[in-house]
Amino acid sequence: MTRVLVEVTHPIRWATVRRIVAVEPGGYCHGPVPVYVQGRRVRFIDCGRRLPRDEQCPACRLIVTVQPAPTSEPGAPAATGSVSRRS
Numbered sequence: 001m002t003r004v005l006v007e008v009t010h011p012i013r014w015a016t017v018r019r020i021v022a023v024e025p026g027g028y029c030h031g032p033v034p035v036y037v038q039g040r041r042v043r044f045i046d047c048g049r050r051l052p053r054d055e056q057c058p059a060c061r062l063i064v065t066v067q068p069a070p071t072s073e074p075g076a077p078a079a080t081g082s083v084s085r086r087s
Contacts, residue, residue, distance in 0.1 A: 030057035
């Protein structure tokens, strides 16, 4: 089972940034599937490339875990720049 850890941030209100933090590979396929061309078997491919998710072997199944990005100060407004006053 391949595990992917994704970190989600919202730098501005209308934008969402997703970043892959870690990938833990699942290993080799336990149930390769034959591919046929014109009635003849050509080769075997991983079941994760051919079968639906519920029929894949544990090594090919993909699990994605989403976590919010840590913030320095929760609830603090983001700095937008300097403000100058004209008199």
